[in-house]
Amino acid sequence: MQDTQRHTIRLEELEGGIVKLVFGNPPTNAMSIVLLEELAMTIEKLGEQEEVQIIILQSEGDRTFCSGADFTELMAIEDTMSGRIFFSGFAKVINSCRKSSKIIIGRVQGKAIGGGVGLAAATDHCFATQFAAIKLSELSIGIIPAVIEPAVERKIGLSSFSVLALKATEFFTADWAKEKGLYMEMFETTTEMDEAVLSLARSLSKYNPEALKELKRILWKNTDHWDSLLLERAEISGKLVLSNFTKETLQAFKAKNG
Template sequence: MNGSVNIEIKAGIGTITFFHPQSNSLPGEILNLLADTITAAGQNQDIKVIVLKSEGERAFCAGASFDELISIEDFETGKTFFSGFAKVINASRKCPKLIIGRVQGKAVGGGVGLASAVDYCMATKFASVKLSELAIGIGPFVVGPAVERKIGVSAMSQLAIDATEWQTAEWAKQKGLYTELFDSAETMDEAIDKLAEKLAASNPEAMLLLKKIFWEGTEHWDELLDERAGMSGKLVLSDFTRQAINKFKNK
């Protein structure tokens, strides 16, 4: 596998780290492994709180793997690929543990979806965001509900429509995606460690009930995100999208 997902458990804190050499992009295999790792961490009695992060310095997550997108040749393959993002979002939503997100750099497409699916997200000032899907002929259909839940319809539609423009980390904080911004990854990590340690010592039942309240109204997301994956799976087969992806890849 070209990439990895790892988990480290220490003092009640489960730190899940994903990596891909292409700016932490997410091929299907990584998506499925990430979803399974989040689900397993939620069931692990040794873990009280989860931290979700990626490797590297300037890219949190580049979203969908262009190499995999361009290789899709039929609807079922396309839907299966986009269902990977649905699995990660739903795994985060259903996880009985609170999840802290660590966003050290730029987040694109599915990366914005990941940042939206955690329960508390910290970022550096370098963590700009962009939903670039429309620029390659599809749309942020699968991640859209998670992004909309976090920052509202107006801000989500701004990202989705102006698909080639970055919005700053400060913009994302003002809209509610990030809770706090830091000048460096080091100061962010200190704050994450401090919060994670507090949560690891908190009442697990109280945190579970809080999480259920936070995610009220999303109980239909298994069906909703499956339907949205089908939208993307169909569009990715169009000539427009295939040409747009190739153009992006060749830049």
């Protein structure tokens, strides 16, 4: 499967072992298989570096944090194996966040859809702006948010997850996401959010690294089985994306949006 868009991953090293990990895929930061693989690998490598204390995970641009799966690549899936491989990319990113020994701070500047919601949920402490509405649109195209469900449910609970999953065409406000526990803090502007993100990162970077590592383990208790669970979920999504309903829906979307 080819990565048809120009994606980017860049690292920005700040003081005190703070590293900004910035991913991009214009115009909406959709997740291609190559971007997912590289993002998971980068998170894993940062977790192995002793000099790194805190990771700030964010995306390029001012508007959309992440629009979820790349629709062009979804349409190109022709068999269960390629479907499983594509959705396992999301599993790898979530598991790399979960298994990293570093505290990961999320920075969500705009809308998060599908896998973008899962990515926000995989961080340890997530900041957002008032524009960071969320939506799980999977059911509307014939699949389900199977891979990201454990991460999202872990933050907002099964009841709130079910509302998101069933109301697949509806955006839920950043206020709603904060109330349910996906976002820990929310701000009116990106500038205010960035100041708060950096302030927390600086504070955490001064703490005992071993204490942070142990706290991270506690925060992710009862998730050791996710390596196998998320791959099982990827297989479910990989099969559903081959359904006639999904193929026809994606074709209609392509025709409507050129």
